[in-house]
Amino acid sequence: MRNARLILVACLLSGLSLATFSCKRLQHKPGEGPVRIGVSFDSLQLERWQHDRDHFVKRAEELGAVVVLQSADGNDAAQVQQAENLLTQGVDVLVLVPHNAEIAASIVESAKREKVPVLAYDRLVRDSDVDFYISFDNVKVGELQAKYLLDRVPKGNYVLIGGSPTDNNARMFRAGQMNILKPAIERGDVTIVSDQWTKEWLPSEALRDTEFALVKAQNNVAAIVASNDSTAGGAIQALDEQGLAGKVLVSGQDADLAGCQRVVAGTQAMTVYKPIAPLASQAADLAVAMARREPVPANGKVNNGFKDVPALLLQPVVVDKSNLGATVIRDGFVKREDVYRNVPRSQWPPATQ
Numbered sequence: 001m002r003n004a005r006l007i008l009v010a011c012l013l014s015g016l017s018l019a020t021f022s023c024k025r026l027q028h029k030p031g032e033g034p035v036r037i038g039v040s041f042d043s044l045q046l047e048r049w050q051h052d053r054d055h056f057v058k059r060a061e062e063l064g065a066v067v068v069l070q071s072a073d074g075n076d077a078a079q080v081q082q083a084e085n086l087l088t089q090g091v092d093v094l095v096l097v098p099h100n101a102e103i104a105a106s107i108v109e110s111a112k113r114e115k116v117p118v119l120a121y122d123r124l125v126r127d128s129d130v131d132f133y134i135s136f137d138n139v140k141v142g143e144l145q146a147k148y149l150l151d152r153v154p155k156g157n158y159v160l161i162g163g164s165p166t167d168n169n170a171r172m173f174r175a176g177q178m179n180i181l182k183p184a185i186e187r188g189d190v191t192i193v194s195d196q197w198t199k200e201w202l203p204s205e206a207l208r209d210t211e212f213a214l215v216k217a218q219n220n221v222a223a224i225v226a227s228n229d230s231t232a233g234g235a236i237q238a239l240d241e242q243g244l245a246g247k248v249l250v251s252g253q254d255a256d257l258a259g260c261q262r263v264v265a266g267t268q269a270m271t272v273y274k275p276i277a278p279l280a281s282q283a284a285d286l287a288v289a290m291a292r293r294e295p296v297p298a299n300g301k302v303n304n305g306f307k308d309v310p311a312l313l314l315q316p317v318v319v320d321k322s323n324l325g326a327t328v329i330r331d332g333f334v335k336r337e338d339v340y341r342n343v344p345r346s347q348w349p350p351a352t353q
Contacts, residue, residue: 035065035093035291037284038086038116040079040107042099042123044071046201046230048254048276049097051333052122055280056095063288074200076103083107087114092291095119095283101126101168117290121283124168126305131290133302133311134283136274138169141316142176142227145251148270148318149223150180153249155189156222159213161206161235163227165197168304173227173253181225193217198231206234214242223249229259229271236267255319255328260339263321270320273328279314286312325351 037060044050053069060067068086072079079099086094087110094111096118098104105128111118117131124133149158160177163170184190194213198205206226214221219242226232232252239245245267252259252271262268289296301308319327329336329351340348 035063035288036089036091037065037067037093037095037287037291038083038089038091039067039069039095039097039121040083040086041069041071041097042079043074045073046254047256051276052097052280055277056284059281059284060287063284065284065288065291072099074099076100079104080107084110087111087116091116093117093119093287095121095287096125096130097121098123098125098168100166102166104128117293119283119287119290120309122169122279124302124304124309126168128304128306130304130309132286132296132298133304133309134279134286135169135311135313136279136316137313138172139176139179141253141272141274142173142178143180144176144272144316144318145173145227145253145270146177146180146225148320149225149249149251150184150190152269153222154184157191157193157217157220159210159217159221159224159235160192160195161209161224161226161231162195162197163231164199164201167201170197170227177225177227193221198227198234201228201230203230203234203237206231207237208234210235210238211241214238214244219244221248223251225251227251228253229256229262229268230254232262232268232271233258236262240267253316255333257334257338260319260324260328260334261342263319263324264339264343266321270318273317273319273333274314275317275331276333277331282312282314325349 057067070082072082076099094116104125108118108125108128108130120130120133122135162174193216196209224235226235229252232250235250236245239248249269252268255271255273259271286296298310298312300311300313302311328334
């Protein structure tokens with residue numbers, strides 16, 4: 001991998017394009033040498049995806065594989081181009097975290113033409129012949145979020161802050177949320193006063209949508225079903241501006257550091273923890289097996305509009321103030337000192353909590 005970087009630098013200094021570099025200097029025939037895994041990330045801007053990257057690369061290298069990784073920074077055209085570049089380099093398998101679940105189907109088509117198997121990582125690629133899918137049970141994630149809030153606030157006005165409309169996972173989270181909320185809505189116990197999707201999962205978008213919902217409901221809101229921690233952060237900022245932070249229950253997901261700190265502060269009720277280490281490590285195992293054309297284990301199937309995609313689905317975990325220590329801190333996902341940074345040490349709970 002170090003040699004590849006040195007070659008790239010040399011090519012760039014000599015004025016060669018990246019495409020020229022890929023075709024002429026790093027071309028690799030499947031089956032020759034170590035397994036080469038191409039990884040195309042939507043983006044690495046969120047803290048969560050940096051964890052995925054690090055664990056995946058670590059496990060893949062333990063298995064003797066070489067990882068060639070690209071990040072598109074949320075740009076569909078860039079992701080398509082980067083994936084094509086990875087295929088040109090002769091990767092044995094392509095691991096894809098799509099920015100847009102539909103547009104990424106063209107990447108799968110290109111891989112199929114090159115007879116390169118594709119593993120959809122955490123986000124399903126829609127309407128495509130993708131080979132395998134590994135993720136958490138994303139419908140279950142939504143169910144856990146809504147159930148936690150409904151158990152504590154069984155009646156009142158609810159606000160739904162969804163994820164990016166281009167992310168298939170956001171749709172799955174919403175399906176799970178509605179599995180729980182629909183009976184309460186039909187009984188008249190819960191009223192949805194606002195239902196919005198959040199472009200690119202941006203906190204600023206969630207802030208704006210929550211401000212709109214609070215005006216519409218005249219601040220009479222019992223709970224906000226925010227689909228991840230970044231949207232929860234935007235929602236809580238809007239609540240704080242109205243003096244409602246900590247009074248309105250807010251869900252989340254990803255157990256990122258800021259989300260865990262808000263759980264400790266009491267402004268965010270819960271987050272859903274998806275243990276990234278086993279997800280990324282098992283994805284690396286799958287990628288190597290797929291590259292070698294070996295059987296891969298599945299425990300379910302998920303329909304992507306084209307076919308039932310074989311899938312390995314892991315189980316998410318509810319995290320609130322009562323079990324931070326026994327989950328995300330114990331696993332080393334976040335550090336205890338960082339989570340309780342804003343709390344006097346004399347008030348820290350026992351390490352097991």
